[in-house]
Amino acid sequence: MSAQPVELPRWMDVALLPAVNLALALVVAGVVVALVGFNPLQVLTLLAQGALGSQAGISYTLYYATTFICAGLAVAVAFHGGLFNIGGEGQAIMGGLGAGLAALAWSAQLPAWLMLPIMVLSAALFGGVWGAVPGALQAWRGSHTVITTIMFNFIAAALLSYLLVAGLKEPGNMTPESRAFAPSAHMPGLHEALAAFGIAWPRTPLNLTLLLALGAALLCHLALWKSQPGYALRAVGFAPDAALYAGLRPKTLMVAAMAASGALAGLVGVNEIAGVHGRLLPDFVAGAGFAGIAVSLIGRNHPLGIVLASILFGVLYQGGSELAFEINGFSRDMVFMLQGLIVLFAGAMAQVAAPLLFKAWRAVSRNPGGGPSRG
Secondary structure (H helix, E strand, O other): OOOOOOOOOHHHHHHHHHHHHHHHHHHHHHHHHHHOOOOHHHHHHHHHHHHHOOHHHHHHHHHHHHHHHHHHHHHHHHHHOOOOOOOHHHHHHHHHHHHHHHHHHHOOOOOHHHHHHHHHHHHHHHHHHHHHHHHHHHHHHOOOHHHHHHHHHHHHHHHHHHHHHHHHEOOOOOOOOEOOOOHHHOOOEHHHHHHOOOOOOOOOOOEOHHHHHHHHHHHHHHHHHOOHHHHHHHHHHHOHHHHHHOOOOHHHHHHHHHHHHHHHHHHHHHHHHHHHHOOOOOOOOOOHHHHHHHHHHHOOOOHHHHHHHHHHHHHHHHHHHHHHHHOOOOOHHHHHHHHHHHHHHHOOOOOOOHHHHHHHHHHHHHOOOOOOOOO
């Protein structure tokens, strides 16, 4: 007879349980690191120092976190609608394509105050349409989004490669990438923004898309938990038959959820295309769409949790690259192992510690004064 799932208070489920799972993952990772001949304390110390020990390290960490916030929100919004969006990779590619096409068409004529919003809207539009199609296939044809979104990832990558080779490639350039955008299509870096206030900051890829990602997280929270459409979407995700009986339109809400998810994933393209590369090129997403699934799982599909989980993954990415330079023989594979353990404990084994936490919380809540508790 299988054990019944434990229902924890919201604050424990969102904050305490992920922290316990992270601690367990770090302990297991420390044991593995020790078994292969490295000092776990030294590795974790250097990891933290590489990611958070300098202005440049913090900037790179937040640059990675910006991408993960957008990708994680794309998974979470669909999840609350009862859908599993694995297409963040393709939606991010299409978002970058939308932003890039807008920049190639108009950046030479338009000023930055107009060009940048157009690029953001184009990225959200292209990503949203790319996400809405699998949503419509699920709603009206029964094609599961797990399958269709995976297939759409390959289609998006192939489409971008074809366009770069067939018509967008810069003449005379052997690399399949577009010509550079005009300066008006450049998302200001954090160092540029702070320089306007007289604050010196090292030049890094971190740009103002970070503010866009944080704004998207706040908007998702307000939309999902403080609005009637958000309540309707969560009702459909929790009990679609009951939602239909209550007069809601599950199919329409499914498509809307996938469109919103695709638009959020499309913002990854803004961070990379407008904020860093300044041109269209292949493979700019680099697996961020799949990392967003892990980020959303660790963040318990809550915007605040996703922001914190994105920072954690940013620390792992940036700190892991520093470890390869600081410790002889330490490879990126060890960092991937740590990421895998975190995903394992936060995903497949997320509820392992829940019964113990529930018992401890129940004991404390029933016996706050330290006297004998009643059974």
